Amino acid sequence: MDENSSARLKRRLLSVVYRIGLFLAMLTICLPGLWIVISSLRPTVEIMAKPPVWIPQEISFDAYVSMFSGIGKGGIPVIEYFRNSLIISVTSTVIAVAIGMAGGYAFARYRFRGKSSVFLGLMLTRTVPGIALSLPLFFLYVRLGIIDTHFGLILAYVALNVPFTIWLIDGFFRQVPKDLAEAAQIDGCTRWQAFWQVEFPLAGPGIASAAIFAFLTCWNEFALASQLTRSVSAKTLPVGLLDYTAEFTIDWRGMCALAVVMIIPALTLTYIVQKHLVGGLTSGAVKG
Amino acid sequence: MATVSLSKLTKRYGNIGIVHGIDLDIADREFIALVGPSGCGKSTTLRMIAGLEEISAGSIEIGGRVVNDLPPRSRNISMVFQSYALYPHMTVRENLGFSLKIAGAAKEDMERRVAEASAILGLDTLLDRRPSQLSGGQRQRVAMGRAIVRDPDVFLFDEPLSNLDAKLRTQMRTEIKKLHAKVQSTVIYVTHDQVEAMTLADRIVIMRDGHIEQVGTPDEVFRRPATRFVAGFIGSPPMNLHEATIDDGQMVFASGERLPLPGQFKANVATGDKVVFGLRPDDIYPTGHGISSGGAADVHQIELPITVTEPLGNETLVFVEFNREDWVTRMLNPRPLRPGERIAMSLDMSQAHLFATETGKTLRS
Numbered sequence: 099m100d101e102n103s104s105a106r107l108k109r110r111l112l113s114v115v116y117r118i119g120l121f122l123a124m125l126t127i128c129l130p131g132l133w134i135v136i137s138s139l140r141p142t143v144e145i146m147a148k149p150p151v152w153i154p155q156e157i158s159f160d161a162y163v164s165m166f167s168g169i170g171k172g173g174i175p176v177i178e179y180f181r182n183s184l185i186i187s188v189t190s191t192v193i194a195v196a197i198g199m200a201g202g203y204a205f206a207r208y209r210f211r212g213k214s215s216v217f218l219g220l221m222l223t224r225t226v227p228g229i230a231l232s233l234p235l236f237f238l239y240v241r242l243g244i245i246d247t248h249f250g251l252i253l254a255y256v257a258l259n260v261p262f263t264i265w266l267i268d269g270f271f272r273q274v275p276k277d278l279a280e281a282a283q284i285d286g287c288t289r290w291q292a293f294w295q296v297e298f299p300l301a302g303p304g305i306a307s308a309a310i311f312a313f314l315t316c317w318n319e320f321a322l323a324s325q326l327t328r329s330v331s332a333k334t335l336p337v338g339l340l341d342y343t344a345e346f347t348i349d350w351r352g353m354c355a356l357a358v359v360m361i362i363p364a365l366t367l368t369y370i371v372q373k374h375l376v377g378g379l380t381s382g383a384v385k386g
Numbered sequence: 387m388a389t390v391s392l393s394k395l396t397k398r399y400g401n402i403g404i405v406h407g408i409d410l411d412i413a414d415r416e417f418i419a420l421v422g423p424s425g426c427g428k429s430t431t432l433r434m435i436a437g438l439e440e441i442s443a444g445s446i447e448i449g450g451r452v453v454n455d456l457p458p459r460s461r462n463i464s465m466v467f468q469s470y471a472l473y474p475h476m477t478v479r480e481n482l483g484f485s486l487k488i489a490g491a492a493k494e495d496m497e498r499r500v501a502e503a504s505a506i507l508g509l510d511t512l513l514d515r516r517p518s519q520l521s522g523g524q525r526q527r528v529a530m531g532r533a534i535v536r537d538p539d540v541f542l543f544d545e546p547l548s549n550l551d552a553k554l555r556t557q558m559r560t561e562i563k564k565l566h567a568k569v570q571s572t573v574i575y576v577t578h579d580q581v582e583a584m585t586l587a588d589r590i591v592i593m594r595d596g597h598i599e600q601v602g603t604p605d606e607v608f609r610r611p612a613t614r615f616v617a618g619f620i621g622s623p624p625m626n627l628h629e630a631t632i633d634d635g636q637m638v639f640a641s642g643e644r645l646p647l648p649g650q651f652k653a654n655v656a657t658g659d660k661v662v663f664g665l666r667p668d669d670i671y672p673t674g675h676g677i678s679s680g681g682a683a684d685v686h687q688i689e690l691p692i693t694v695t696e697p698l699g700n701e702t703l704v705f706v707e708f709n710r711e712d713w714v715t716r717m718l719n720p721r722p723l724r725p726g727e728r729i730a731m732s733l734d735m736s737q738a739h740l741f742a743t744e745t746g747k748t749l750r751s
Contacts, residue, residue, distance in 0.1 A: 277471035280438050285485035285532070286459040295488075299475050 131361070138162070138354035145350050161355035174352075175330045176359065179338040182327075183360075186248055186334060187316035190255035194312045197256070198263025199305060203293070205264065206271035207279075217268075220261040228258060232325040239326060246332045254322050259312040266311070270304025271297065306371050317364050335360045388462075388539030388572045389414050390435065394444035397430050397596075404430050406596040407444060417566055417573045419587035421580055422619070427596040428576045429544055435574060436465050436542050449539055464533035465542040468549065470525045472517040478504075478528050479513040485536045503531040506568060507561075523554045530562070534569060543575040547582060559585060580620050584608070592616050614746040617664050617739055623703065623714045625664045629743055632659040639663075639709040648738040649684055654749045655740065661749065664739035670715040672704060673730040677718065684736040695723050706731060 137145050138161055140154040167173040204210075205217055235254060236245065244250035274297050282292035298305075320336040327333045339356055342349040390412040397405040405427040412418050420428040433439040435446055437458035445454050453461050472481050480487075482503055486496045504510050507527045517525055526546065533541055543562075547555045563586055566573055577583055583590045584604045592599045592607060592615075600612040611617035617625045630637035632655045636644045645663070647655065655661060668676070673687065690706040690713070702720035705712045706729065715731060723729065740749040 275469060275471065277467050277469050278473060280436075280458075281465070281467060281471035281532075282473075282484075283438070283458045284436060284463065284465045285536070286488040288457070288459065291488065295484075296473055 134354045134357050134361075138351060138358050140351070142349070142351050145354075161351045162359075165352060165355055165359070174338060174341040174356070176335075176338070176356070178330050179333055179335045180359075182248065182332055183317060183334040183336075184363075186251050186255065187313050189248075190252045190259065190316050191309055191313040193252070193256045194259035194263045195267075195305060195309045197260050198267045198308055198312075201260070201264035202267030202269075203271050203297075205268040207276070217265075220264060223261050228319070229321040232322050235322070236325050245326060246328050248332060250326055251323060251332065251334070254326065255316045255319065258319075258322075259315055262315075263308045263312055266308040267301065267305055270301040270308075273304075274300045310368060310371055313367065314364055317360070388449045389447070390540055390572060390574065391447040392431070392435070392444065393447075395431065395434060395441060395446060396443035397427070397434060397439065398442040404596055405434070408593075408596075408598050410591060410598065410601065412572060412574065415570050415572055417575065417586060417588045418591060419575045419577060419583035419589075420591045420593060421577055421583040422593035422599075423578060425595075426593040428578075428593050431593070432465075432542055432544055432574060432576045435540075436463055437461050462536075462539045463542055464536050464538040464540075465544065466526075466529045466533050466546045468545040470517075470529040470549075472525055472528055472532075474517050477514050477516055478509060478520070478531075481517070481528055482509075482513075482531050482535050484532070499535050499537075503534045506534065506565070507531045522550055523558065526550060526558055527561075530565065534565070538571060541569075541571050541573045543573065543577075545577055546575075548577070548579070555582075562586060581622060584620070590620075592619060610748070610750065611664075611739065612748055614662050614664070614741040617741065621666055623667050623716075625666050625739070626670070626708075626713045627662050627664045628709050628711070630661055630663050632657055632661060637661065637663055641709045643709055645688075645733070646686055646735065648735040648740065650736065651738075651740045651749055654751055660743035662741040662743055662746075664741065665733060665735075666737065667703070667714040667716045669734040669737040670713060671732055672715070672717050672723075673732045675717045675719055675721075676732060684734065686733040686735050687730060688733060689728050689730050692723055692725050692727050692729055694725060704729070 136154055139157045139159065140151075141156070141158075144151050144155060165173055165176055169175070201220075205213065239245040239250050244253070278296050278300070279289075279292045282296045283289065287295060318336060319334075320339075323334045323337045324340065327337055335356065339353050342353040342356070390410075392408060392410045394407040394409065395405060396403070396407045408427075408431065410418075420431060422428050430439060434441050435448075437453065437456060437460075441454060445452055447453065448461055448463070473484065476484065479500060482500045483496045486499060491499075500513075501510075504513060507530060509524075509527055509531055512520065512524060512528070517528065520528065526549075529546070546562075547558050550558060559582060562575075566586075575583075575586060587604060589601060589603055590607050591601050594615055600607055600616045602610070602612075607616055607620050611620060611625075614627065618627055628639055630639045630645075632638075632647065633644075634657055635647050635652065637647055638644050670676075690708055692704060693707050693712055694705040696703040696705075697720065700718075702717045702723070704715045704717050704723060706715060707713070717723075741747060742749055
């Protein structure tokens with residue numbers, strides 16, 4: 099065998115190895131999600147079976163049907179939880195992104211006293227686990243009378259997300275060359291117009307990804323929400339999962355079905371927005 | 387009418403001075419080049435004129451109007467950036483028409499002016515492309531087109547050609563010159579390339595460490611440099627400069643070699659003065675292979691060893707050793723030479739320059 103054909107063979111073998119490796123990695127990532135979907139469609143006996151039953155014997159949508167069939171018939175107030183989740187997640191995301199844009203822009207473009215300390219301070223707040231704050235927050239919210247309200251949870255989520263959105267958006271504004279905003283100002287724009295006409299569209303994909311991250315954080319958050327909400331009027335979907343636990347039993351099938359219901363909107367949103375997350379939009383702006 | 391006038395213009399960042407109170411008057415339709423090494427304050431000066439940088443002291447007038455605190459959009463200027471700064475999310479057409487759109491121009495007017503500008507710069511076929519689909523030279527032309535469309539009082543160019551390769555740079559240089567002839571606006575052009583400055587400008591402003599060293603026509607700064615710095619900065623290859631001490635009508639160099647004092651400086655120096663002697667490569671040539679610009683009135687003959695030769699076809703740069711350093715000389719109508727060979731050189735002393743060692747200023751009266 100000559101050198102060329104052995105190199106070719108080696109290349110092909112390597113590509114097969116890569117594919118197998120990739121498949122295993124994807125399997126590890128996707129298996130829990132797949133398991134939830136399967137578990138939502140099979141009876142509890144099968145879910146709890148030892149040794150595990152890998153291939154479902156019978157498939158039924160009973161869990162989904164009963165979920166929507168109202169209180170007393172095995173149902174839970176999914177619609178209300180869904181509405182709460184949507185209101186809280188969307189509002190806090192919009193606020194966090196708005197603050198993140200203002201803050202990120204300031205960090206990316208302006209020089210001011212104590213800039214790096216403020217930035218470091220913001221990042222340090224991320225090191226505090228949310229659950230550690232839940233008890234003090236609970237007392238505070240009770241005093242303020244905002245426990246078990248949309249407003250209370252929105253406030254907590256905005257505080258949780260702002261450092262992250264500032265950090266992410268700062269990075270995206272840094273990638274937009276400063277020259278472009280200056281060129282726009284020379285072309286007759288005010289600072290404000292230069293931002294909206296030139297810098298914002300270019301940092302758009304970055305801001306969109308910050309928004310997705312913020313939204314998913316709120317949508318999936320359980321620890322704080324379970325402490326700060328208790329009634330149907332404020333409980334979010336993750337907290338709603340607890341409705342499937344009773345004193346002595348846990349309805350695993352129902353829980354999995356609700357988890358699937360929770361995942362679908364998040365998945366859809368990510369799918370829609372990911373098309374816009376195309377990098378390299380600034381290529382061609384400046385030499386390089 | 388757009389004259390530009392800077393008076394005592396100063397820029398400081400904290401305690402660090404960048405531009406130290408410069409004065410400059412630019413006439414209407416004049417092409418001025420600000421030239422100097424990196425960090426000399428030329429770009430900062432341009433950005434202050436554009437309104438992108440606040441001024442620390444002094445004043446800027448454009449067309450007789452003080453614009454010190456006006457934002458860029460109120461100064462009626464255009465600027466071409468070194469990086470081009472094209473809007474990547476817009477097509478060439480949108481890039482060209484952006485300033486008109488912001489100004490709220492009528493659609494027909496906008497189309498007409500974009501068409502005019504693209505015709506001048508040959509961009510007609512590129513109007514629907516995005517900047518990322520253009521070559522460097524085309525991007526440069528779009529950047530210039532964007533500047534023309536506004537029909538500004540003053541064009542500002544911030545090293546517009548430094549990102550292009552050598553061939554394209556020469557081509558675009560000619561285009562800028564043609565453009566200025568067509569649009570007849572006042573132009574302030576910043577560059578670190580003295581060839582660009584010499585070829586394009588009506589007057590050149592040479593800056594160093596935030597000060598203006600000399601303002602003059604290309605011919606003036608080349609033939610009558612006011613300082614040692616200007617002498618060394620303008621001209622390619624650069625002027626040969628050597629320190630010497632005056633001794634009884636002669637210049638004595640560190641190596642002990644002597645040259646006669648150029649006649650035009652005899653009255654201005656005395657024995658014991660420390661001077662810097664300068665002579666351009668064109669004014670030192672192998673005897674019989676040069677054209678003396680001074681009419682060969684005061685030619686000194688000397689024999690020197692060759693260290694290196696650089697043949698360029700029509701001429702050869704001959705490096706000869708003088709005062710333990712290399713002297714660059716220009717040989718027209720060249721013949722083959724060997725390093726080490728001693729060669730008879732003609733020094734046209736009527737073209738020589740003398741600067742005071744201490745101040746760096748010319749000793750020409």
